[in-house]
Amino acid sequence: MIVLVEKHPGYWKIILNRPDRLNALNIEMHAALMAALAEADADPDCRALLVTGAGRGFCAGQDLGDVAVTKDGPPDLKDLLDRYNGLVRKLRGLAMPVVCAVNGVAAGAGANLALACDIVLAAKSASFIQAFGRIGLIPDFGGTWVLPRLVGMARARALAILAEPLPAERAAEWGLIWRAIDDDRLMEEAHALATRLAKQATIGIALAKRALDAAETNTFDAQLDLERDLQDEAGHTPDYAEGVRAFLEKRAPHFTGRR
Numbered sequence: 604m605i606v607l608v609e610k611h612p613g614y615w616k617i618i619l620n621r622p623d624r625l626n627a628l629n630i631e632m633h634a635a636l637m638a639a640l641a642e643a644d645a646d647p648d649c650r651a652l653l654v655t656g657a658g659r660g661f662c663a664g665q666d667l668g669d670v671a672v673t674k675d676g677p678p679d680l681k682d683l684l685d686r687y688n689g690l691v692r693k694l695r696g697l698a699m700p701v702v703c704a705v706n707g708v709a710a711g712a713g714a715n716l717a718l719a720c721d722i723v724l725a726a727k728s729a730s731f732i733q734a735f736g737r738i739g740l741i742p743d744f745g746g747t748w749v750l751p752r753l754v755g756m757a758r759a760r761a762l763a764i765l766a767e768p769l770p771a772e773r774a775a776e777w778g779l780i781w782r783a784i785d786d787d788r789l790m791e792e793a794h795a796l797a798t799r800l801a802k803q804a805t806i807g808i809a810l811a812k813r814a815l816d817a818a819e820t821n822t823f824d825a826q827l828d829l830e831r832d833l834q835d836e837a838g839h840t841p842d843y844a845e846g847v848r849a850f851l852e853k854r855a856p857h858f859t860g861r862r
């Protein structure tokens with residue numbers, strides 16, 4: 604199986620599984636990943652995702668063996684990205700938190716796949732490479748959008764143009780990812796985080812994600828209106844009632860993530 608799915612209580616672990624190619628993306632992996640995301644999305648008991656890679660790499664981006672220029676000319680990259688963009692949109696728009704555990708090198712589309720997740724943890728030995736420049740391409744998978752927003756335009760430009768590896772610890776210092784973790788602790792911490800998120804107020808988290816994404820283009824005024832509307836929606840969830848009740852009763856809340 605090119606993508607493995609492990610179902611844990613409250614969350615699913617999705618593993619990119621082409622270790623001999625550092626989990627490079629191809630059409631088959633794209634389809635399997637898309638199917639796994641859709642299935643997770645449709646399961647009310649899945650309240651968080653954990654995405655990682657098998658073997659020593661996280662994902663080396665597009666499988667370059669599939670997109671070589673032949674005697675018939677260049678591949679149809681527009682068509683390819685039309686497919687891939689659907690995956691990034693799906694991942695980004697999921698109404699649940701997505702943790703990415705970057706277990707090794709994340710290059711090209713693999714780096715930006717990780718950065719499309721909500722909370723990115725990385726092994727200290729991992730690195731992020733905007734490798735596109737090395738082969739004459741531009742950052743895709745949302746890279747040109749997300750990079751300047753995470754690390755500022757100066758660093759985004761250097762990362763895109765120089766295509767040098769950014770070690771995990773520096774990525775965390777720069778705000779590209781949440782945390783760099785000792786290699787031998789990465790998966791343990793990632794599972795603990797997914798377990799914790801699976802018990803949080805899922806709808807509230809999904810609405811917070813929506814608000815933050817909208818903030819990238821909204822005016823301050825429009826954002827205040829959106830916060831009002833989304834807060835009203837959050838305030839009508841059973842989890843909000845439970846959260847306040849639990850606070851007043853001085854006990855831990857028991858959230859269901861349901862409407």
Ligand code: T3D
Pocket residue numbers: 623624625627663664665666667668670680683684708710711712713732734735737738740743
């Ligand atoms: O085309 C489009 O528009 C579609 C979208 C494209 C977006 C992109 O992702 S473009 C960027 C594509 N990715 C890259 O350019 C990265 C290519 N890989 C590398 O530069 C290096 O492999 C790494 C820096 C990631 C890791 O280096 P290292 O030395 O740790 O490993 P390695 O020996 O290079 O790789 C191990 C094996 O994986 C090797 O195969 P082998 O020799 O053992 O048979 C290597 O060829 C294979 N591999 C690694 N990356 C890819 C790959 N095979 C196919 N495609 C890859 N992207």
